[in-house]
Amino acid sequence: MRVARESDTGLRDRLVDVGVELVAREGVQALTLREIARRAGVSHGAPRRYFPTHLELLSAIARRGFDELAARAAAAEAGGEGTARARVGALARVYLEFALEKRGMYELMFRHDLLESGHLGLRDSSLPLFGRLVQLVGRVRPDADARLVAGALWAGLHGIAQLWGWGSLQLATGVDDFAPLLRSALDAHLGPEGE
Amino acid sequence: MRVARESDTGLRDRLVDVGVELVAREGVQALTLREIARRAGVSHGAPRRYFPTHLELLSAIARRGFDELAARAAAAEAGGEGTARARVGALARVYLEFALEKRGMYELMFRHDLLESGHLGLRDSSLPLFGRLVQLVGRVRPDADARLVAGALWAGLHGIAQLWGWGSLQLATGVDDFAPLLRSALDAHLGPEGE
DNA sequence: TTCCCGCGTAGACACTGTCTACGAAGGGGT
DNA sequence: ACCCCTTCGTAGACAGTGTCTACGCGGGAA
Numbered sequence: 359m360r361v362a363r364e365s366d367t368g369l370r371d372r373l374v375d376v377g378v379e380l381v382a383r384e385g386v387q388a389l390t391l392r393e394i395a396r397r398a399g400v401s402h403g404a405p406r407r408y409f410p411t412h413l414e415l416l417s418a419i420a421r422r423g424f425d426e427l428a429a430r431a432a433a434a435e436a437g438g439e440g441t442a443r444a445r446v447g448a449l450a451r452v453y454l455e456f457a458l459e460k461r462g463m464y465e466l467m468f469r470h471d472l473l474e475s476g477h478l479g480l481r482d483s484s485l486p487l488f489g490r491l492v493q494l495v496g497r498v499r500p501d502a503d504a505r506l507v508a509g510a511l512w513a514g515l516h517g518i519a520q521l522w523g524w525g526s527l528q529l530a531t532g533v534d535d536f537a538p539l540l541r542s543a544l545d546a547h548l549g550p551e552g553e
Numbered sequence: 554m555r556v557a558r559e560s561d562t563g564l565r566d567r568l569v570d571v572g573v574e575l576v577a578r579e580g581v582q583a584l585t586l587r588e589i590a591r592r593a594g595v596s597h598g599a600p601r602r603y604f605p606t607h608l609e610l611l612s613a614i615a616r617r618g619f620d621e622l623a624a625r626a627a628a629a630e631a632g633g634e635g636t637a638r639a640r641v642g643a644l645a646r647v648y649l650e651f652a653l654e655k656r657g658m659y660e661l662m663f664r665h666d667l668l669e670s671g672h673l674g675l676r677d678s679s680l681p682l683f684g685r686l687v688q689l690v691g692r693v694r695p696d697a698d699a700r701l702v703a704g705a706l707w708a709g710l711h712g713i714a715q716l717w718g719w720g721s722l723q724l725a726t727g728v729d730d731f732a733p734l735l736r737s738a739l740d741a742h743l744g745p746e747g748e
Numbered sequence: 749t750t751c752c753c754g755c756g757t758a759g760a761c762a763c764t765g766t767c768t769a770c771g772a773a774g775g776g777g778t
Numbered sequence: 779a780c781c782c783c784t785t786c787g788t789a790g791a792c793a794g795t796g797t798c799t800a801c802g803c804g805g806g807a808a
């Protein structure tokens with residue numbers, strides 16, 4: 359049996375670490391199997407023992423992203439007071455900030471062609487998050503179908519993240535800050551701020 | 554000089570034709586330079602004379618998508634009567650139907666990493682379309698900043714197209730038809746249907 | 749005829765992901 | 779103490795990719 363020393367993280371985790379670092383620094387297209395192996399200091403065949411396929415390694419990297427997003431959302435909710443409306447706003451802001459701050463990772467997380475078909479991150483991390491959103495939306499707008507409104511709101515956030523992320527919305531709308539767009543989306547789906 | 558016979562489309566157009574056909578049939582990942590050349594019946598080096606780089610060929614293919622989307626939108630508007638609200642709804646429906654009917658093409662059109670950095674399609678085809686959307690939105694909601702509302706609405710449509718396109722929204726919301734989501738988004742940004 | 753030039757061919761190169769055979773290292777059972 | 783055996787990483791092959799370069803064919807122009 360192999361004894362695990364304290365600083366011995368194991369190759370599996372090291373590969374994912376390298377991937378997270380790499381996608382943050384150079385983007386999705388840099389996440390080559392061989393490049394990750396190189397930066398981890400092992401041969402190009404080594405990852406195969408832990409990740410039978412390139413997609414599985416990418417999926418493991420993406421899961422880190424989903425986990426961090428969930429953690430950020432949890433942290434935002436931990437400072438617990440405020441109206442439901444304000445909480446949705448905080449959640450949305452966290453979401454957009456994550457997407458725009460960690461662009462490469464966000465892109466990876468939503469590149470379904472690069473991830474295992476199981477939609478890993480969604481079921482494990484995003485669904486609870488979406489459930490929480492539904493819950494809050496239901497409290498803000500008891501009149502409407504909360505899942506529908508939450509779904510449309512999520513789509514709006516995703517669209518803003520994506521389109522803003524590479525400049526289309528700046529070009530189209532002429533604004534240079536995404537906050538007004540976020541406010542517009544929130545007002546639209548939840549009603550104006552003052553309730 | 555070379556005489557152009559009637560059935561002689563020229564290799565350049567034939568390559569783009571093959572690409573459009575291929576992306577519709579097999580998806581973005583099938584749009585290999587060599588595969589396109591193969592299906593066009595030429596050697597793998599031939600495309601290079603017309604498209605110095607793979608990205609330029611993909612961009613030419615994507616432009617066809619932008620053009621068709623613009624054409625569909627124009628056709629929808631040609632049947633000219635109806636309130637501004639109804640026109641926005643028609644435009645939105647056209648957009649979503651295009652995105653979900655021609656999934657591969659839509660994916661290509663918004664894969665900025667595969668397109669020339671000039672964002673060709675946007676400036677030439679999408680921007681006029683967006684301008685028209687702004688115009689209509691301004692008529693529906695004279696109170697608000699039309700560009701902001703139109704931007705948020707476009708983001709919502711894009712998000713629905715993307716997330717619905719690979720099943721996330723179905724999974725999250727539990728519905729199996731995107732029409733309610735579209736209606737929810739339209740109602741949110743434009744106010745309920747009955748004006 | 750002879751030249752030239754547009755157009756496509758064919759091979760090389762570095763790179764990718766996957767597969768397979770191999771070797772080093774170390775603990776457990778006898 | 780010895781051997782075996784499992785674990786883990788190495789190294790090479792293979793088919794495929796995008797790009798680059800040298801080459802040849804073929805038809806209009808001089």
